[in-house]
Amino acid sequence: MLHIDIHSFSYKKGGIPKDESGNGGGFTFDCRGILNPGRIEEYKSQTGNDIGVQEFLETQTEMPKFLELVKSIVSINIDNYIERGFENLQISFGCTGGQHRSVYCAIKIADFIREKYSGSTEISLHHDEQHQLNISNKQ
Template identity: 40%
Template sequence: MRFVIVTGMSGAGKSTALNRLEDMGYFCVDNLPISLISKFAEMAYTPGSEIQRVALGVDVRSGEALGKLEDVLEGMAAASQKYEILFLDAADEVLVKRYKETRRTHPLARGGRVDRGIAQEREKLAFLKRHADYIIDTSKLLTRELNMELEKIFVEGREFKSLVVTVLSFGFKYGIPADADLVFDVRFLPNPYYIDELKKQTGNDKPVQDYVMGFDVSHVFLNKLTDMVQFLLPNYVQEGKNQLIIGIGCTGGKHRSVTLANKLFESLSLQNDYGIRIEHRDIGK
């Protein structure tokens, strides 16, 4: 029996996760009254039950009864009814944007401001996040990427990577990414933009990569950057961080930053302890 409680912030992808788990063969129930969860778990754990995989959606729609969930979970544990908690999260500004785009009403902000509803929701769900077995931050994830993470955890049984690292190239002329945790400036490196045959190419093209990495200073910088990031990652995990965005910027975000971001991504991808993504924000501008 695998009993998964799917919870998290409204707008972070809980419905998407439940739909995907249902596709994977899980018996899914959303917004079951808290008072019925114990009975439901008892039924699911009945010897000989045909139900072997359950996904139960729980969130702030439960109202004041949500506060009783902790007692329910303690009762399940005492009865040797194992469960896992999947918590879907996203940055506040991302959640606000999603609500504005869909014109939906936040369950705790009816007639009020969405950001205040989100703040209240975080407080109410804090105990679930503390006890979560899996925390997935969907701020930067596409739906297909979220589905891939769910498949790794709940189908393939791979070890969950609690920290997802995004290596992000950008151009300073378009602004520093507001969500970047670490920002590195590579404008000190020789610029391929001034080489006619390289000007219209990008750091995804081998001639540009060969040019940028053709200088000793590029290799020294990459080695030092990689070493520092590898030192920081386990410390971020210990702190409980689940999303790290490393910004690497040059003037226009097409040549030097893309090249160095690709190289850092390649180095970090050799490790299996973290999820690694790469994004080139300004490469098409």
């Protein structure tokens, strides 16, 4: 079974998460090229887990296109890793504060992998800046 650690993080606060598996890497995607909902008053206190922020990212930004490309890239490796019997992969999403865009991406990629690779992957989802979202994320 392939274990996939997915992180959302802040480039400003903690930086790119260290790969604890010993493999030394994985994918790191920079979400800062997507319009930041945190600059809009009604979304400032919300996270990428909130419906309003999600709807904004899905309808007012290039996020859907960005995520489709990410899905294509990570699928190539996941397919290969499963076929070769690899045990670990890390996928990280960073944005300025680790609150909106990176959280959204981490959640959506975890959902995508759970659906596409059910039975052959185990996912741990870590929101490095939004600890309140880290409740029982293993699946």
